[in-house]
Amino acid sequence: xxxxxxxxxxxxxxxxxxxxxxxxxxxxxxxxxxxxxxxxxxxxxxxxxxxxxxxxxxxxxxxxxxxxxxxxxxxxxxxxxxxxxxxxxxxxxxxxxxxxxxxxxxxxxxxxxxxxxxxxxxxxxxxxxxxxxxxxxxxxxx
Amino acid sequence: xxxxxxxxxxxxxxxxxxxxxxxxxxxxxxxxxxxxxxxxxxxxxxxxxxxxxxxxxxxxxxxxxxxxxxxxxxxxxxxxxxxxxxxxxxxxxxxxxxxxxxxxxxxxxxxxxxxxxxxxxxxxxxxxxxxxxxxxxxxxxxxxxxxxxxxxxxxxxxxxxxxxxxxxxxxxxxxxxxxxxxxxxxxxxxxxxxxxxxxxxxxxxxxxxxxxxxxxxxxxxxxxxxxxxxxxxxxxxxxxxxxxxxxxxxxxxxxxxxxxxxxxxxxxxxxxxxxxxxxxxxxxxxxxxxxxxxxxxxxxxxxxxxxxxxxxxxxxxxxxxxxxxxxxxxxxxxxxxxxxxxxxxxxxxxxxxxxxxxxxxxxxxxxxxxxxxxxxxxxxxxxxxxxxxxxxxxxxxxxxxxxxxxxxxxxxxxxxxxxxxxxxxxxxxxxxxxxxxxxxxxxxxxxxxxxxx
Ligand SMILES: Nc1ncnc2c1ncn2[C@@H]1O[C@H](COP(=O)(O)OP(=O)(O)OP(=O)(O)O)[C@@H](O)[C@H]1O
Ligand code: SF4
Ligand SMILES: [Mg+2]
Numbered sequence: 001x002x003x004x005x006x007x008x009x010x011x012x013x014x015x016x017x018x019x020x021x022x023x024x025x026x027x028x029x030x031x032x033x034x035x036x037x038x039x040x041x042x043x044x045x046x047x048x049x050x051x052x053x054x055x056x057x058x059x060x061x062x063x064x065x066x067x068x069x070x071x072x073x074x075x076x077x078x079x080x081x082x083x084x085x086x087x088x089x090x091x092x093x094x095x096x097x098x099x100x101x102x103x104x105x106x107x108x109x110x111x112x113x114x115x116x117x118x119x120x121x122x123x124x125x126x127x128x129x130x131x132x133x134x135x136x137x138x139x140x141x142x
Numbered sequence: 143x144x145x146x147x148x149x150x151x152x153x154x155x156x157x158x159x160x161x162x163x164x165x166x167x168x169x170x171x172x173x174x175x176x177x178x179x180x181x182x183x184x185x186x187x188x189x190x191x192x193x194x195x196x197x198x199x200x201x202x203x204x205x206x207x208x209x210x211x212x213x214x215x216x217x218x219x220x221x222x223x224x225x226x227x228x229x230x231x232x233x234x235x236x237x238x239x240x241x242x243x244x245x246x247x248x249x250x251x252x253x254x255x256x257x258x259x260x261x262x263x264x265x266x267x268x269x270x271x272x273x274x275x276x277x278x279x280x281x282x283x284x285x286x287x288x289x290x291x292x293x294x295x296x297x298x299x300x301x302x303x304x305x306x307x308x309x310x311x312x313x314x315x316x317x318x319x320x321x322x323x324x325x326x327x328x329x330x331x332x333x334x335x336x337x338x339x340x341x342x343x344x345x346x347x348x349x350x351x352x353x354x355x356x357x358x359x360x361x362x363x364x365x366x367x368x369x370x371x372x373x374x375x376x377x378x379x380x381x382x383x384x385x386x387x388x389x390x391x392x393x394x395x396x397x398x399x400x401x402x403x404x405x406x407x408x409x410x411x412x413x414x415x416x417x418x419x420x421x422x423x424x425x426x427x428x429x430x431x432x433x434x435x436x437x438x439x440x441x442x443x444x445x446x447x448x449x450x451x452x453x454x455x456x457x458x459x460x461x462x463x464x465x466x467x468x469x470x471x472x473x474x475x476x477x478x479x480x481x482x483x484x485x486x487x488x489x490x491x492x493x494x495x496x497x498x499x500x501x502x503x504x505x506x507x508x509x510x511x512x513x514x515x516x517x518x519x520x521x522x523x524x525x526x527x528x529x530x531x532x533x534x535x536x537x538x539x540x541x542x543x544x545x546x547x548x549x550x551x552x553x554x555x556x557x558x559x560x561x562x563x564x565x566x567x568x569x570x571x572x573x574x575x576x577x578x579x580x581x582x583x584x585x586x587x588x589x590x591x592x593x594x595x
Contacts, residue, residue, distance in 0.1 A: 005509040007516065026424075035511040036503040039296035047428055069512065 007035065007069040013056040015082070018106065021057045024065050025050035035069065041142040044120040045074050048138050051113040052078035058103055059083070060133065076121075076138045084130040092118065092126075148347035150204045150339035151189050153180050157201035162531035164193040164202065169416045170292050174544070175534035185501045188288035189343040190416050190441045191450030204339035204451055207358035209365075212247050215331025215357065217319055220248040221311045222335040224255040224388070225396030225446035228459035229362055232373055233466050236393070240385040242373030243335070246365065250319065254334075255388035257311035258395040259474045262404035263481040264304050264490040269408065269436055277411070277426060277434040278302045280401060284344035285441035286419055287496065291349070294423050295498030302436075303350065303492045307395065308334055308341065310490065312355035334359045337449025340441065350492030361451035390470035397463045398445035401438040408435035415443040504546065518546045526557040 009031065011024035029046035037045075049067060056063040060082025068075045085091045092114050099109025118124045121138035128134040160178035165171075172186035173193060180193075180201070194202040212218050220243055227236045240251045261282070269278050279300045281287055290297050305313075312332040319330050336342055336359045345354045394400030398414035411434050413422045419439045425431050442448035447463055448456035484490065504518070505511035522542040529537035533554040535544050544550035553559050587593050 005512045007512045029427075031515060034502055034504050035515055036500065036505065036508055039498075043296055043427060043429070050428060071509075 011065045013063045015061040048120045056080045074140045078136045081133045085128045150342035154201045157199045165536045189340040190285035194450045206361045216329040217325045218248045218331045219250045219315045228463035229454045233462040236386045241376045245372045252315035253388045254311040255392035258307040259392040259476045261307045275300045278436045282306045283440045285340035286439045291499045304490045331357045337446045366453045389475045390467035394467035397447045397460045410436045412438040414440045416441045514546045518542045
């Protein structure tokens, strides 16, 4: 049997487009379910992907969400062109958010996205450059 | 008699015209049209009855029992769903409705609404215990339970593992009759008056129990005519006020929101209509409803008053039931203390685990499933994306999935077929221009191309 199987899916995410928001992570969830991954793994991957997708929609201009499934692990990579994060340590704190009032009214901006992504993944890396963009990479083992 | 793969929803092949209304509305994509007739994929069907409601030919039926099975039992009990009261103009006089029902050949009536009170108290206790997964999800609607098995296996742990009111009603009725009348279990027949096919399936092929306490089910629409006549023939003097016992809280269970009202605790959410239920369950699965303690989820719009085998319009039945439950007593008719003692003795718990049904998986083996997923995506790219349904699958993606699963072919798509026919036609035209080597007019070569001059 093929031990080096790989499934790769990529989605372009548009900043500020709340109509399409969540569509990419829904599709990711459905596909991970269909390939028969353990339901807890699916949930953690889906939550990580959703939070990453929403952060691009809310905080960045545009980005790409890429999910790769390889033997034993899932990697979720969110790369965006955007303002970047000035203080990562602060941004990682539960409850910290710079979301506008408009966005809060839509039910986002609780400052729980990044902490949740970290909680859901086994490996979490974030790189950012002010004025350029942010790159979040998460790995979940199964 | 337990059939593992029993389904109440069946197709009347004669009536089916092979239109695509049902396949497009099925919440688990469990129907295909093959050879001009709908075909239900048994392992995906959750018996919600959406197809019964939507079929313009009335070709989807619910299998229920024949009234003649009453003859197999010495003592016959009828257990009507709380939603039954809203089906009649006499809704404000439920005693009369129950008497009419009894006259159809039953020795005794035991209201499911009464058992709904027991269940309310038991669920409330269960939710107050620490460490039970949040939010709890009601187990009362069997279509929702099956939906979770098929589409949300991760949420099985959230289903409150307490038996549905119909089972508790049957259990209680049996105990009462054995004690008061001395009949043996197999002499007692318990019959449910059902609003929906899902409940029939839950009796014939239970989830969370090995067997049901109920012997048969008749639908509201099946007995409606006779029952209506009976109700009209009941005289006030026939009534002694002993049949209708449940409070407004128990009766309220028949419409959406009623279960939560009876629970009267915590942060609860109520959702009705199978497509809305799916939306809410997606949220729960993503961990976004952690602040909710309990979800009352019902497959039918309006709750059981909107069941697929009901007769009265949902809005009317729902309003009637609300009025009735508001005029009845507002505290439980059952003894809370007794119920809690029974609860501690495991009286209310399901006896079997609810198992996930992995029917959405492409393959048991992850590597193979991924291969199939890639094939599915490639196939999908070749399909037109119109989701027209003429291939007999609900949408282009489902056809691609069916192709990968080996139950359909790409040529089932009329657009792919047309494209292929066009290619073939062009090739034939091309071929027809070719001439045998000895023929030709010099201007064209054998391939039909113009010769350079
Ligand atoms: N991709 C990004 N680009 C720029 N800033 C970001 C990005 N992701 C997060 N941030 C910053 O980090 C903060 C915290 O992010 P986090 O996802 O934890 O919370 P939130 O998005 O504000 O609210 P929630 O995720 O609960 O809706 C954000 O408010 C924002 O200032
Ligand atoms: S809501 Fe009630 S009537 Fe509808 S499927 Fe569920 S149990 Fe049956
Ligand atoms: Mg966020």
